[in-house]
Amino acid sequence: MPEGSKMKKPDVKVVLLGDMNVGKTSLLHRYTERKFKDTVSTVGGAFFLKQWGPYNISIWDTAGREQFHGLGSMYCRGASAVILTYDVTNWQSLAELEERFLSLTDTANQDCIYAIVGNKADLTDPKAQLSHDSIGVSEDQTQCEEEMTEPQILSACPTPPASPESLSGLILHKQVAHEDAVAFYGRILRYKGLEDKSSLPPEKMCFETSAKTGYNVDALFETLFDLVLPSILRKRNENQESPTVDLEVCRGAGGRRARSTCC
Amino acid sequence: MEAGTQEMPAFMTNRDEDVTSDSWRQHRKHVFVLSEAGKPIYSRYGSEEALSSTMGVMMALVSFVQSGDNIIRSVYSELHTVVFLQKGPLVLVCVSNSRQSEEQLRGELLYVYYQIISMLTQASISRIFEHKKNYDLRRLLAGSEKILDGLLNLVDSDPSFLLTAIHCLPLASSLRDSLSQILQKAITPNLVFSILVAKNQLLTIVQEKTVIEDARLEPADVHLLLNLIGASSAFQAGEIWTPICLPLFNPDCYFYAYISYLDPPECTVCLLLLSTDKEAFYAVADCKRKIEEAMVAQNALSLIAKAHSYSVSQVGVSDLRHFMYKPFDVPDTYRQLTQFTSPEMEAPYSSEEEKMRLLDLYRYMHSRIHSSTRPLKLIYHVAERETLLAWVTSKFELYTCFSPLVTKACAITAITKLLRWIKKEEERLFIRYPPKYSTTPNPSKSSRGGKSDQQDSTENGFLTLL
Incomplete structure (x- = not known):
């Protein structure tokens, strides 16, 4: 139905994958609505359009339930970025990514980028327990993550809690270490045959986030959006060049080669 | 696990x-x-x-x-x-x-x-x-x-389940018709049902022609769809795409349901489009865009917002507190879409407990009428705080609730008046002629599409229409 395509055409597609209950919908909700909500299980997949500068980014939030696996490859088709989400307090959720979800990404773009995201960091990590609600904080988040400058975050927090425990009451045992995620990222690159190439470094692509407090959530999405920009631009350029020109180029090249072998 | x-x-x-x-x-x-x-x-x-x-x-x-x-x-x-x-x-x-x-x-x-x-x-x-x-x-x-x-x-x-019938929102028939036309125009291949819902009640439903000839949409399937909408409304800004099987239509195959609200952030008007093609999301989402535009052009959303269920007082029969009426003779619809109509539950049935008590009384009446050992056609039941009368004919099934002091003769007259009122309001209370459209691909295309569909159905049990 080409005549009906009045909708803003999405430039790129980002897909959230991961086992049920790791917090995919909550992450997206935190990013788009700036708040945390205990959501009910997603049915199938939910499609969102996000304006990022002049670009339209489409985001598929998918259900983690095995029941919906049949549609996984449809959600991933042509994706430019896939966010593989696990729960830092649940080792199995990382294992599931490798066992069940990685193969769904086979339909994604060749140059698709992958982010590994350990959500629910607030349950294991005091620095992730602080509120990151205000927009101003999001600017500092990448820095916070790297330098762990706690006073900086505290200053942005209107009423800093006396102790981290006062927020959630207890610190859970962290089952998935950052290194496990980094190792998994390495295996993804190998699986995709992207090793050694100019692929993105794991320290840039492995995140720990908290949808509950907002910790690292903006950093995750904004890093990804920035990274998919080249793919948007490449796609736009491809579209601008008319197919006839492409053919001419091919024929010209082929012709030359033919001639050269002839001589 | x-x-x-x-x-x-x-x-x-x-x-x-x-x-x-x-x-x-x-x-x-x-x-x-x-x-x-x-x-x-x-x-x-x-x-x-x-x-x-x-x-x-x-x-x-x-x-x-x-x-x-x-x-x-x-x-x-x-x-x-x-x-x-x-x-x-x-x-x-x-x-x-x-x-x-x-x-x-x-x-x-x-x-x-x-x-x-x-x-x-x-x-x-x-x-x-x-x-x-x-x-x-x-x-x-x-x-x-x-x-x-x-x-x-x-x-x-919700008595819809007890009656296995669909409750649609009362709407001026001209408005309902124009909504149906909007849905009828926004089609794409393999689209089979277009359903518009407001406040959890049906506004209109448009069906694919061949689907209607093959099988009808059972109320129970519609109830499951409405329940799915209720359960998936956590994140209302997005567009949902999910496989769903309609067990009475075909228990072994999936449809693909597109669910989206037309009036965020209020999220009272919901569009549900069912396709047999699992890849059709973007085409179906385009249909929504068209529907949205047409509804804006016709100011339909604000007209829908004004629509609401009715009060029993509109019937103008004193002593009548509430009723449920399920017709069997509305032209064209009984075979395709069993419906019932019922006013709001008002005082003395406004609290949750009282609502439940009235529903329990209806359930009792229903069980007597539909008793497997001794079915009844008419039952007049004097309860502690109200009097109920249930009546089944070849044309309708009716449950009425009166104030406790009503006499039998009064109740009968009241029901005659009620039936007359419903007849008069029929156009508004029910979907009279469920509209249709044709979206099955033409034969030349379907041979190719059919093959890939077939493959799908053997692999995953997905529904094929042709």
Whole structure:
């Protein structure tokens, strides 16, 4: 139905994958609505359009339930970025990514980028327990993550809690270490045959986030959006060049080669 | 399944309930689903793990009776009725002190079964259990408990389920027609149903022509769809794309449902488009864009917002407090879409308890009318705080509730007036002629499309139309 395509055409597609209950919908909700909500299980997949500068980014939030696996490859088709989400307090959720979800990404773009995201960091990590609600904080988040400058975050927090425990009451045992995620990222690159190439470094692509407090959530999405920009631009350029020109180029090249072998 | 239990979030209070407590025992209606191997699949209250021994006893009862070449149907105690329903490899059990009839409770269990089928299909459930008898079906249903919880709450509070009929929002027929036309114009290949819902009531439904010839859309399937909308509204700005099976239409295949609200952030008007093509999301989403534009152009959303259910006082019959009317003679619709109409529940039935009490009275009347041993055509029942009259003819099924002091003669006159009023308002109260469209690809295309569809259906059991 080409005549009906009045909708803003999405430039790129980002897909959230991961086992049920790791917090995919909550992450997206935190990013788009700036708040945390205990959501009910997603049915199938939910499609969102996000304006990022002049670009339209489409985001598929998918259900983690095995029941919906049949549609996984449809959600991933042509994706430019896939966010593989696990729960830092649940080792199995990382294992599931490798066992069940990685193969769904086979339909994604060749140059698709992958982010590994350990959500629910607030349950294991005091620095992730602080509120990151205000927009101003999001600017500092990448820095916070790297330098762990706690006073900086505290200053942005209107009423800093006396102790981290006062927020959630207890610190859970962290089952998935950052290194496990980094190792998994390495295996993804190998699986995709992207090793050694100019692929993105794991320290840039492995995140720990908290949808509950907002910790690292903006950093995750904004890093990804920035990274998919080249793919948007490449796609736009491809579209601008008319197919006839492409053919001419091919024929010209082929012709030359033919001639050269002839001589 | 360790992962599943570990992840059960704290807010799912139904699951957290202590199954040894008195309050657990006192629930009005328990529903359990287990596999033939006795593995727990679902419990309305309390976690399945905690109830595994209880469910073991249930399965023992089922097997014991089965070993004598019999089927256990129900157990009665002074306070409780226990009803069993066996469907393929699943056993469903209801333990109720609601005084509902066995048939009604079994009907409700059937809804639970259908809801499970709508998520997994009958074919895949049979396949799974043929393959592995002690499979833990919660692996596939985990996260869907809320959909089943929601269904059971609806079954208790919405008479649509009791009547197996659809409640549509009263609407000027001109407005309903123009909404139907908007839906009729926004089509794409393989689109089979376009459904518009407001305030959880049907506004209009447009169906693919050949679908209507082949089979009709059963009210129960529509109820499951409405329940799905209710359960998936967590994140209302997005557009949902999900497989769903309509068990009465075809229990073994999936449709693909597109669900989107047309009026965010209020989210009262919901569009549901069903396609048979799992890849059709973007084409179907385009249909929504068209529908949205047409509705803006016609100012339809604000007109829908003004539509609301009606008050019984509009009927103008004193002593009449409430009624439910299910016609069998509305042209064209009975065969295609069984509907009923009912006013708002107003004082003295405005509190939740009183609403439930009235519904229970209706359920009692319904069970007497539809009794398998001694069915009735007419029943006049003087209850403590009201008087009820139920009447079934070849043309309608009617339940009325009067103030307690009404006389029999008064009630009969009132019903004559009521029937006259409904006849007059028929156009507004019901969807008279469900409109149709044709979206099946033309034959030249379908040979190619058909092949790939076929492949799909053998692999995944997806529905093929042609």
